[in-house]
Amino acid sequence: MPLDAAAGAQLGAALGTSVLPVATELCRREVGAYMSSLDGVDDVVVACTQERALFAEIAQQKNSVAPLRFVNIRETGGWGAQSKSALPKVAALLAAAALPDPEPVPTVDYQSAGHVLIVGPADRALSWAKRLGTQLDVSVLLTGNAAGEIAQDREFPCFSGDRVAITGWLGAFTVKWQQANPIDLETCTRCNACVEVCPENAIDLMYQIDLSKCKSHRDCVKACGTIGAIDFTRIVTERSSEFDLIFDLSDAALLGLHQPPQGYFAPGASIDKQMDEALKLTQMVGEFSKPKFFIYKEKLCAHGRNGKVGCTSCIDVCSAEAVSHNGNLIKVNPNLCVGCGACTTVCPSGALAYAYPRTTDTGTRVKTMLNTYAKAGGVEPMLLLHNQEQGAAMVSELGRLAQAKGKLQGMPARVIPLELHHAASTGIDIWLAAIAYGATHVAILTTTQDAPQYVHALTQQIDIAQTILSGLGYEGVHLSLIQASSVSQLDAALAAIEPAQVPSKRGLFNVAADKRNTLELAIDHLKSFAPLKPDEIALPAGAPYGMVIVNKDACTLCMSCVGACPESALSDNANSPQLRFIEKNCVQCGLCEKTCPENAITLAPRLLLTDAAKNLQVLYEAEPYHCISCQKPFGTTKMIENMVSKLSLHGAFSGNIDRLKMCSDCRVIDMMANKTESSIADLK
Missing domain, CATH: 3.30.70.3270 (Alpha-Beta Plaits)
Structure with a gap:
């Protein structure tokens, strides 16, 4: 990377610290400089991620108590066609890395004893059952037309059936299926008596009856005798059981979710995918935890009232089906939630908020990066939001290819990448705040890993935010969605983005915990420096205002x-x-x-x-309607007229229509007076 001692001085000035050391072989000949930095208790930020394991091991051997953080400045800016101009971005990345870790949040815990159900065609399921049986507690559910030969020694529980339904998550799956074949594989002792006596050869060594061949002689039933494994009266028997893990080898996954629950693996017919998923499967035994990614404030929820359903944005966007209807409110299952944050992005009221990291933590990172970038002399900054898996890998690969082959431009000097747990976890509150802080463009990188509903939701939210900015007179395109399936596509997309107009003064406000408070702060700042001063801006459907x-x-x-x-x-x-x-x-x-x-x-x-x-x-x-008895105002003239019109012909009201024109007090008095008169008449 084109860094030198002068660069260290410039970086130190931008970060408000002393001169930063610039090393060329920090993990080898100059490792002493790193070791000396571990002597204190202050945070140590190492601008190298390739040798993270080595640096962490050295710190452990030295018994260092200094908090250690790593940041990638090489692939994200130090390598590429504009690397010599990337110093302000490097300062921004270092400043963000030095921020405190987000406060801990409640966790969601899982326990798995390794009881796995392998479900699918016999040739796949039985083969993998033998391989995994030495490491896991295996059960097998055979689906489809079983062909081949089942194990004679009953190494593991074996079932057969169809109409398989799977619910639950890691350590708590419930599987239901329909047992339709006359032979129950769990009861069958594999004695072969039924195979030998069947005159149509409808039973083979899979011990399932081919009903298309069977002529119902029932010789097999007699041969099975007291074992009772064969029952032709069984039309459909629903069976169920509990499992910790699911290995779904069906051609089409039984769970068609874009984000299946943890503990569910569906590699399909691909041998390579089966090998990869089987390896992951063997590692899913023990106790596991993850952050509870969301905060739900039911008082703000606009889902439903009085049995009527209003906003369903969070339910519609969730690719894990973790959000469901629960009367007038929604219910989020923390065990199914994968932390994509799309529900918080589309929530108009802020009832759902992202918890880890909190919105305020993300806002602090954005503000710190953009302020540091400006202090280091950077101009026209752009944020690239990406996820921590495929997105981060694509960003790193872009830098490596730009350095090694020179055919790609690499990350532009003004583009500051911001890694998120998921690309859909930020919305218009963070985006507009970033524009107010001086970002001339905010791009969100989506990959093949992202669900179609996430892409649709982000497109809709970008449309809303851009409409607001354009309505205020800010020129250019401020937000974009980069849908890249290759590094070359990402490279071309970044090179094509032009900086847009931003406020002449950067915003000083902080991102608030409440979504609408942040929006109000950001919009007020954007409005204060806007080229146009409209009274209102028409927004697209789905807008939160x-x-x-x-x-x-x-x-x-x-x-x-x-x-x-x-x-x-x-x-x-x-x-x-x-x-x-x-x-x-x-x-x-x-x-x-x-x-x-x-x-x-x-x-x-x-x-x-x-x-x-x-x-x-x-x-x-409207004008109030006055009681015909006491003249007290109640209701409106239109309401009473409508009520009288609709109920005057009803048998329960036709004889006492004037009571509809009375207030509640006079109506009771009139009813009691009539009752008294009727009682006196009866006595007479």
Whole structure:
């Protein structure tokens, strides 16, 4: 990499520290410099990841207590066509690496004793059962038309069936299947008596009856005798059992999820994939834990009210089916959650938030990187958000190929890569905050590893954020989704991105824990320095801001919408028939629209940029109706007229229609008076 002593001084100045040492053989001839840095208790950041294992071993041998961190500056900037200009980016990466680790969060624990079910065609399942049986507690479920020869010595439990249904996760799988063949493999003793007596040769050494050949002589039943393994009266018997692991060798995976639960492996017919997955399978015995990736604030949830369903964004986007409907609220299964964060990205209210790292931690990293980049003299920074698996591998490979062959440009000097647990774990709050901090572009890298619904969700959220920025007059394209399946595609995409216009002054605010608070801070800063000053910006469908439009000819002010609104955007007035609205609170969940019995409400996505968004406004008001008995106001004229019109011909009301025109007190008084008169009449 083109670094020298002057570079060390420049980096130190940018990071607010002393001159940073620049080494050429830190892991070999100059290892002493590294060892001396371990003497204290301060954090040690090593800008090399290739020799991470060696550096960690040296620290362990020295019994160092200094927290040790590693950061890759070589493939991410030091190698490439623009590596000589990458110093500001290197400073940004070093500054981010020096930040404290995120605070610990609750964990989700798994226990696996290694009881694995191998399910699939006999030729695959039985072969792998023999191989894995020495390391794991194996059971086999044979599916399809079994062919071949089953083991005679019953080394492991063996079942047969179809219509297999799998639920659960590592250490807690439940498998149900239909046992349809007359021969129960678990009861069968492999004595071959049935094979010998069958006149049609419908039974072979798989000990399953080919019903297309069987003529129902039942000689096999007699031969089986008291063993009772053969039962032709069995049409369908549902069976189930519990397992820790699943090795699915079916041609098409029984679980068609893009993100299957931990402990489920489905390599299909590929021998290479079977070998890889079998190796992973043998390592899934013991106790395991993972972070609980989400925080759910049910008070903010706009999923449902009073049996009506509004927002389903999190359910629709989850590729692991970890989010489900639970009455008026959602339920997230932490055992199934894989931490993609897509649910938090699409959640309009912030009811779902990413927990590890927290949104505030990610915001701090973004702000630190962009501020350090600017202090080091960098201009027109761009963020590249990528996941820690395929995305990180693609970024590293891009740097290596750019250095080795020179055919690729490599990572541009202004592009700062930010590794995330998953590419879908950030949304418009982080993106707009980054633009406010000075990022001239935010690109999200998706790979073949990402589910189609993630790509769709990110595209929709990018559209919303870009609409806001363009509406404020900022020129250029600020956000993009890079869908790359090869390093060359990534290289071309990065080279083609042009910097867009950003505020003349970088934002000083910090990303908040609450999504809508962060959005408000970011939008306020962007609005303050915006080239245009619009009062409102029309937003695409699915946006988390907007207006509620009321058809005044249809609305009866029944206030059903007020009772359904989860965000207190709609309210009534205790002193007057009014429907009131605070636009800033509205998340466009649609509950008011779906609850309204008169279909009088429609949604209009928009971002209102004036103070009116925070103020209480009256959407509709009407003259109150006065009780015909005491003249006290109650309800509205339209509501009472509609009620009288609809109920006047009903037998329960036709004789007492005037009671509908009375307040609740007078209605009771009138009912009691009539009852008293009837009682007196009966006595007479």
